[in-house]
Amino acid sequence: MKLLNTIAIIFSLLLGSAFANEVNVYSARHYDSDIQLYQKFTAKTGIKVNVVSGKSGALEKRIIEEDGGTADLYITADAGRLGAFKSKGMLQGGLTSDAIKSAVPKNFRSSHWVGIAKRARIVYYAPERVTGAELTGLTYESLADPKWNGRLVIRKSNNIYNQSLVASLIKNNGKKSTEAWAEGVVTNMARTPKGNDRAQIMAVAAGEADIAVANTYYLALMLSGKKGAEQQEAAKKVKPFFPNQDGRGTHMNISGAGLVKGAPNKANAIALVEFLLSKEAQQHIVNNTFEYPMIAGVSPHELVVNMGLDFKQDLKTSVKSYGKNQAAAVAAMTGAGWK
Amino acid sequence: MKSLNIWYFSSFIISILVIIPVLTVFTSFFQSTSDYIELLQNTFLYDYIYNSAALLLGVLSLTFIIGVGCAYLVSFYKFPGVNFFKWSLILGFAVPPYIYAYSLTAFFENYGTAYTLLKSLFGEGNYNSLIPKFDGMIGAILSISFSIYAYVYILTRASFYFQSHNLIELGKNLGFSKMKSLFNIIIPSARPAIVAGLSLVAMETLSDFGAVDFFSINTLTTAIYNSWLSFDDLVFSNQLSFYLLIFIFALFILENLSRKNAKYHSPIQGGIKVKQKIKLKGINSLFAFSICFLIFFLSFIFPVGQMLYWTIIYPKNLFDLNFISLLINTVLLVSLSSVALIVFSFISNYGNRIAKSKTLNFLTTISISGYALPGIILAVAYITFVAWFDETIINFFEIKSIKKIFIGSILGLVIAYFVRFYSLSCNGLKSSYEKLNKSVDESSYLAGYSKSKTFFKVHIPYLKSSIFFVFILISLEIIRELPITLILRPFNFETFATTAYIYASQDLLEAAAVPSLFLVLTATLFILIISRYILSENYE
Numbered sequence: 066m067k068l069l070n071t072i073a074i075i076f077s078l079l080l081g082s083a084f085a086n087e088v089n090v091y092s093a094r095h096y097d098s099d100i101q102l103y104q105k106f107t108a109k110t111g112i113k114v115n116v117v118s119g120k121s122g123a124l125e126k127r128i129i130e131e132d133g134g135t136a137d138l139y140i141t142a143d144a145g146r147l148g149a150f151k152s153k154g155m156l157q158g159g160l161t162s163d164a165i166k167s168a169v170p171k172n173f174r175s176s177h178w179v180g181i182a183k184r185a186r187i188v189y190y191a192p193e194r195v196t197g198a199e200l201t202g203l204t205y206e207s208l209a210d211p212k213w214n215g216r217l218v219i220r221k222s223n224n225i226y227n228q229s230l231v232a233s234l235i236k237n238n239g240k241k242s243t244e245a246w247a248e249g250v251v252t253n254m255a256r257t258p259k260g261n262d263r264a265q266i267m268a269v270a271a272g273e274a275d276i277a278v279a280n281t282y283y284l285a286l287m288l289s290g291k292k293g294a295e296q297q298e299a300a301k302k303v304k305p306f307f308p309n310q311d312g313r314g315t316h317m318n319i320s321g322a323g324l325v326k327g328a329p330n331k332a333n334a335i336a337l338v339e340f341l342l343s344k345e346a347q348q349h350i351v352n353n354t355f356e357y358p359m360i361a362g363v364s365p366h367e368l369v370v371n372m373g374l375d376f377k378q379d380l381k382t383s384v385k386s387y388g389k390n391q392a393a394a395v396a397a398m399t400g401a402g403w404k
Numbered sequence: 405m406k407s408l409n410i411w412y413f414s415s416f417i418i419s420i421l422v423i424i425p426v427l428t429v430f431t432s433f434f435q436s437t438s439d440y441i442e443l444l445q446n447t448f449l450y451d452y453i454y455n456s457a458a459l460l461l462g463v464l465s466l467t468f469i470i471g472v473g474c475a476y477l478v479s480f481y482k483f484p485g486v487n488f489f490k491w492s493l494i495l496g497f498a499v500p501p502y503i504y505a506y507s508l509t510a511f512f513e514n515y516g517t518a519y520t521l522l523k524s525l526f527g528e529g530n531y532n533s534l535i536p537k538f539d540g541m542i543g544a545i546l547s548i549s550f551s552i553y554a555y556v557y558i559l560t561r562a563s564f565y566f567q568s569h570n571l572i573e574l575g576k577n578l579g580f581s582k583m584k585s586l587f588n589i590i591i592p593s594a595r596p597a598i599v600a601g602l603s604l605v606a607m608e609t610l611s612d613f614g615a616v617d618f619f620s621i622n623t624l625t626t627a628i629y630n631s632w633l634s635f636d637d638l639v640f641s642n643q644l645s646f647y648l649l650i651f652i653f654a655l656f657i658l659e660n661l662s663r664k665n666a667k668y669h670s671p672i673q674g675g676i677k678v679k680q681k682i683k684l685k686g687i688n689s690l691f692a693f694s695i696c697f698l699i700f701f702l703s704f705i706f707p708v709g710q711m712l713y714w715t716i717i718y719p720k721n722l723f724d725l726n727f728i729s730l731l732i733n734t735v736l737l738v739s740l741s742s743v744a745l746i747v748f749s750f751i752s753n754y755g756n757r758i759a760k761s762k763t764l765n766f767l768t769t770i771s772i773s774g775y776a777l778p779g780i781i782l783a784v785a786y787i788t789f790v791a792w793f794d795e796t797i798i799n800f801f802e803i804k805s806i807k808k809i810f811i812g813s814i815l816g817l818v819i820a821y822f823v824r825f826y827s828l829s830c831n832g833l834k835s836s837y838e839k840l841n842k843s844v845d846e847s848s849y850l851a852g853y854s855k856s857k858t859f860f861k862v863h864i865p866y867l868k869s870s871i872f873f874v875f876i877l878i879s880l881e882i883i884r885e886l887p888i889t890l891i892l893r894p895f896n897f898e899t900f901a902t903t904a905y906i907y908a909s910q911d912l913l914e915a916a917a918v919p920s921l922f923l924v925l926t927a928t929l930f931i932l933i934i935s936r937y938i939l940s941e942n943y944e
Contacts, residue, residue, distance in 0.1 A: 089895065095906045097724070115895035117812065118906060122629065123891040126784055130791035131807055221620050223630075259540045259620075260513070263911055267514035271532035286911060293717070293914075295515040295523070399448070 087113040088333035091128055093121035093141040094320050098353030105349070106340050112333045121146050129155060133327020137334035140181070142320045145229045147178040148388025156323045159331060160338060168342040168360045172383045173319055180319035181341050182356035185378070186230050187315060188306045189277045189284065191269050204309045205234060205316065208278070209249025216275040217253040218265045222398035226262070226280060230316050231398055232390035233382050237313065240393055247401035258404050263287060263296075270299035280318075281305070285355035285368040307376035314377035319384055320356060411855070412764065415755030418748050419767035422826050425777065428785040428792075452627040452644065455541070456610060456651075459623060462545035463552075463609045464602055470549065470699055471556025472598060476586060477696060479564035480572060482681040483689040489696040490561075491935040496703025497554040498927035500884040502614025503904065503920045504547040506913045507710035509618075512538050517710060540619055547615045550703040552608050556601035563597030564590070572682070603655045610652055611778030613887045618908070624648040625778045645781065652776040708924055714917035721915045725903070730919065734883060734899050734926075736814065741821040742878045745829040746871060748822070752830055753837050754859055757845075775827035780887035786820050787811055787891070812894050820888045825881050829874050836870035837863070869937065876934045883927050900926070 092099065095118035103114035117124070121141045128136045139156070141147060150156055158176035165179055173180035188203060199212065208217060220227060235243045255274035262279035263286065269277045286292060287300035307315045322338050324331065340346055347363045350356060355366050357378075364370060477483075478490045511517045514532045522531040538546055571593060575585025591598070616623050622630075628644045684692055715722055756764055777785070790810045798806050810816045840863065848858040864871075886901045893902065900923040907916035 096910060117893065117895050117897075119890045120909075123780075123784070127787055127811065127891065130787045131811055132791065132795075134805065135808065135812065223620055223622060257540075261911055264513060264539075271514040272530070273514075273532075283911065291718075291912065291914065293515075293520065295520050299515045 086111060086333070087115055088330045088337050089115045089135055089137045090117075090337070091124045091136050091139045091325075092116055092118045093124055093139075093146075095119075096354055098349065099140075102341070102346055102349050103337075105346070106337055109340070110336060112330075112336065114337065125150055125155070128325055129153070133325075134329055136325040137328040137330045138337060139323045139325055140320070141323075142184070142318075143225050143229055143387070144173075144180070144319045144321060144384035145225065145232060145387035145391050147321050147323045148175075148385045149391065150323060151175070151177045152388065155326050157326045157328070157331075159324050159335060160322075162335060162339060164339045165335075165342060170380060172380055173317075173321075173359065175385065178321050178323035179338055179342070180321045180359050180384070181338075182320045182347070182350050182354065182359055183378070184318045184320070184356055185281045185307070185315050185376075186226055186278065186318065187281060188308050189266050189269055189279060189303045190306055191272070191275050191302065192304050194272075194275045200306055202311055203306060204312060205230065206238065206246060206309075208276075209246045209253065211249075211253075213253040213276065215253065215255050217250065217277070218255050218268045218274040219250070219258060219278040220260065220262060220265060221258040222395065222403040226318065227278075227398070228391050228394045229318050229387040230278075231394035232387045233316055233379070235390040235393050235397065236382055236386040240397065243394075244397045244400060247397045247403055251401045251403050263292075266303055267296070267299055270302040277303070281357075281369060281372060282355045284372065285366060288368045288371075289355075305372045307373065309379065310377050313381045314379035316382075317357075317378050317380075317384070318387070319359075320354075411751065411755040412759045412761065415752040415759070415764060416767065418752050418826075419764070422823050423767075424789055425782050425785040425823050428789045448622075448627065449644070452622055452624050453647065455621055456623040456625075456648075458541060459544060459548070459616070459621070460606055460609055462541070463548050464606060466545060466549035467553040467556045467605045468598070468602060470553040471601060472560050472591065472594075474696060474699055475557050475561035475564055476590065477692050479561055480590075480682060481692055482683040483692040485693055485696065486681075489700060491932075492700050492704070493557055493696065494554045494935060495700070495928055495931060496550050497552065497880075498924050498931055499551055499704065499707045500614065500886070500901070500923070501544075501548045501551040501612055502618055502886060502908075503711075503924065504551050504707050505543060505615045505618045506904075506908055506916055506920065507707040508538050508543055508547055510714075510913050511706075511710055512536060517713065541621055544612075544615050544619045544621055547619075548609050548612055550707075552605050553699075553703070555604040555608075556598065559597040559601040560594055563594040599658065603658050606655045607652055607776055610648065610655075611776070611781075613778060613780045614905070624651075625780065628778075629780055629784070648778075649776075655776070708921070711917040711921040711924070714914045715921055718914045718917075721918045724915075725918050725922075726898075727922070730898060730900050730903060730922070733897060737817060737821070737889075737899065738879045738882050740814065741818045741825070741882055742829075742875045744818055744822055745825060745878055746833075746874060749826070749830040749833050749874070750859075750864075753833050754863070757837065757842070758855060775824060777824070778887075779824055779885060780891070782824055783820055783888040783891040786816070786823070790816075812892065814894060814897075817889065817892050817894075820892055821882055821885070824885075824888060825878055828877055828881065832874035832877060833867065833870055836867050840866055873934055873937050876930050880927055880930050883923060883930075 090103070100116065103116065107113055117127075121143070124139065124141075125146075128139060139147075139150065147156075156177035160174065160179045161176050165174070169179055173183070188208075190200065222228070231243060231247070234246060238246070255268070260268075261283070263283040265274075265277035265279045266284055266287065268274050284300055284303070284305060287296045290297045309315055322341065324334055324338075328334050341350070342360055344360065344363055347358045347360050351358050351363060351365045351369070355369050357365050357369065365374070474489070474493050478486055478493070509516075512535055514535075516535075518535045519531050522535075523529065571589050572582075572585055575582075575589050580588065610623070611625055612623075613625055613629070616626055624644055624647060628648065631644065790807060794805055794807050810819070844862060845858055848862050849855075853861065883899075884901065886905055889899055890902055890905060893899075898906075900919040903919040904916040904923065907913070907919070
């Protein structure tokens with residue numbers, strides 16, 4: 066019996082003591098600033114936030130195999146992933162409080178998951194080499210136009226942001242047309258895709274290409290000086306352009322939180338989501354991650370504001386379709402020889 | 405007889421435990437399939453195999469040239485700094501491939517460190533197009549090669565040491581040039597050691613996740629991970645795993661065979677003459693020095709310098725780092741895992757020694773295959789197995805779920821490390837253990853010692869230095885380890901490796917530099933401690 070007790074003590078030491086009032090967050094969105102935000106939540110409510118971060122695939126696998134009893138919230142930076150996770154039956158409904166419903170526009174939430182912040186995937190151009198006339202009416206669709214031949218950079222097809230963008234094109238224009246579009250884009254590429262979003266922006270700054278597709282985060286990051294004076298200067302050599310302004314608007318993706326099936330601290334999880342959608346938390350998020358706020362009445366980071374706020378966001382295409390069309394998007398891109 | 409059964413039984417259990425994840429990879433897939441198109445799979449499959457093969461070929465060529473070249477220079481010649489290079493050339497091992505990748509990218513990218521350097525030296529200019537870009541496949545090959553060429557270097561150097569110096573004399577007598585002697589006499593005679601080193605390199609290359617993921621190259625390993633986790637395509641994943649494991653097991657067997665052969669080259673005690681190294685003069689001496697310095701610079705000074713540079717220009721990151729907690733976590737993992745590994749490796753080795761059972765020997769050999777399984781796949785297999793075990797067996801007996809004990813706990817991490825590094829620890833002890841003649845045991849029994857007493861009073865003291873060596877080796881691996889830690893760690897638990905990874909994945913390589921630097925410095929310290937052992941002139 067003594068031995069059993071000792072073993073039990075060792076185990077509890079190895080496992081870390083369990084708090085009664087807690088919420089367990091699995092986050093594929095691992096910003097330091099998120100941790101600070103959780104600390105604010107704890108200070109406010111007394112609910113301890115336990116975080117494990119990592120790559121979304123691995124986190125999902127862990128949640129699936131733990132099969133209830135541990136994970137409460139799953140936070141990730143792509144709507145497609147949330148949708149796919151829901152269709153595996155791993156999320157539950159319940160994010161339906163008035164606070165959530167009134168804060169978040171309909172196309173950015175379901176009862177199982179809710180957008181926390183928005184990201185725009187936009188076009189960057191070199192003003193020296195791209196004329197205003199060329200840009201007029203630019204859409205994602207027109208990136209396949211022969212006039213961009215050898216002038217476009219965009220990252221690889223295995224990137225989730227590209228997959229969601231292409232999934233939204235499939236939703237709006239159909240599979241056939243998107244496959245043809247992908248072929249056009251591949252023809253227009255100035256180089257074989259490589260590097261992250263920031264590398265695409267820098268390729269335009271360095272003159273390797275004239276236009277690039279990348280998320281707003283990366284230009285803001287460069288402008289912020291966190292990447293050094295050189296990149297700050299380089300960022301000033303490119304200008305952002307928000308596509309599809311005459312039509313459905315610019316492609317938006319979300320960082321969102323899903324309520325996990327069998328969550329042991331469901332009420333706390335919902336409370337955390339509501340907190341993340343509060344004005345205070347939204348301000349904290351956008352100041353640190355250069356995302357767009359999910360709720361009205363909060364201004365993005367100054368650097369993002371300077372890129373232009375007066376643009377039309379795509380509020381028509383439901384972000385749910387990103388998950389549904391993901392496999393087709395990958396097929397369209399790789400089929401076109403998109404590396 | 406009773407004690408023999410206990411030893412037998414425990415080593416049997418250990419072996420089974422370690423084999424489980426390997427089996428899980430094969431068996432856990434037959435559950436469901438996604439609607440992934442078959443045609444797509446075939447295009448992908450070709451791509452993955454091609455990428456893995458290209459990566460492998462690149463890394464093998466580069467590590468062969470660097471490893472054998474440096475070993476040749478420091479073993480046979482005398483030139484300024486040779487004694488320094490002898491050990492400093494293994495320091496590259498302190499820099500994991502993913503950290504090398506961060507440095508490489510940051511230095512050579514558009515508007516990167518190289519650009520800043522050129523600008524501060526020569527003023528404004530468009531240097532971006534002049535700076536070579538080491539990304540994609542080339543980047544991955546360089547990152548992995550400079551991080552692990554030490555395997556080839558260490559083993560080849562040891563083998564060269566035991567070669568009679570007459571090989572060069574022989575070449576001379578035959579009228580061979582130095583180059584011809586190198587290729588026709590010296591390298592062939594060290595072949596088993598070179599092959600052993602290269603197969604270790606190959607295994608590490610195929611299982612690498614951090615660097616290839618950073619450069620977004622789809623290899624078999626990343627493909628298994630993606631098709632398993634992102635697309636739920638278990639059949640395809642199974643297919644890929646099969647290819648990868650076949651690949652790896654072939655290497656594994658090759659390595660084992662080469663090791664056996666390598667032994668033929670080790671000397672009988674006292675059989676070695678003190679050798680005179682050839683003293684290089686003038687341009688040759690400068691040439692040898694430059695080559696060794698270049699490799700030392702590229703493998704160690706360059707990545708460390710880049711991280712140091714960042715830490716200096718962004719000191720905030722240094723102060724923001726929760727250094728104490730990261731250190732405590734790392735020490736905790738290292739100490740628990742190494743104790744577990746060493747204790748169980750001893751039991752297994754001792755069990756093998758006294759049981760003399762063919763089955764057990766075979767099981768032990770298979771069980772070291774955990775090392776061949778990429779860490780990231782092992783981690784996922786581990787989770788899958790625990791869940792399966794919990795849902796079938798534990799559930800059947802209606803006991804409380806054990807998942808929380810084994811997934812997302814330090815215990816779980818230690819078990820996964822155990823499986824991964826068991827081979828390292830078991831083989832490390834085995835090679836010294838086998839040198840301890842069995843007649844020593846017999847004498848001990850005759851003197852009235854029991855089996856246990858023989859073990860504790862005779863074997864352990866004799867093996868003290870190899871225990872220490874194995875301990876450092878395991879520590880080194882655990883400090884550098886990323887994918888297993890990332891997937892299995894508990895809540896609110898970070899190590900230097902995971903912190904670096906997390907910053908890097910936000911594209912904040914500057915902030916990743918600080919934890920990376922600590923990681924590399926700790927690893928360097930460990931390497932310096934064992935360098936004497938690795939390079940001691942009687943190491944084989």
